[in-house]
Amino acid sequence: MATKKEKQLRTCSKGHQYYKSSDCPTCPICEAERKPKTGILSQISAPARRALEAHRISSLKQLSEYSEKEISTLHGMGPKAITILKEALKENNLHFKTN
Structure with missing residues (x-):
């Protein structure tokens, strides 16, 4: 226990x-x-934000250069953050890279 x-x-x-x-x-x-205060990094949790920052990802355009699988394997990136990121990409006519 x-x-x-x-x-x-x-x-x-x-x-x-x-x-x-x-x-x-x-x-x-x-x-x-x-x-x-603004931007995609303001919408996600601190661990997920640090994971993206560690890979120098600070915009949706940069994020779209990675696959969902690549991003979801980052330490600190959880299902909720992935959902938020996918929705933000969609709203801006972008998407995760496909393999």
């Missing part, structure tokens, strides 16, 4: 204090501050 980890108070390099039970080093306050 898995035991629930206790939340620990942490401080990031910018001085933000937050509680977290996972080993993830990402400060939620820093993430909220750097979230884009």
Whole structure:
């Protein structure tokens, strides 16, 4: 039986204090501050956004150069983000690359 980890108070390099039970080093306050206000990256979760940013994908045009399978295998990319991305591509007359 898995035991629930206790939340620990942490401080990031910018001085933000937050509680977290996972080993993830990402400060939620820093993430909220750097979230884009517009564009496709503003519509998806932080893990999915970081996955796209790590591959230098910041626009729908860039996204359309990848297959759905390639994007869905990125760490942090879940089914909800894929659905949002597919709908955004469709609304802009774009689509994932087909193999």
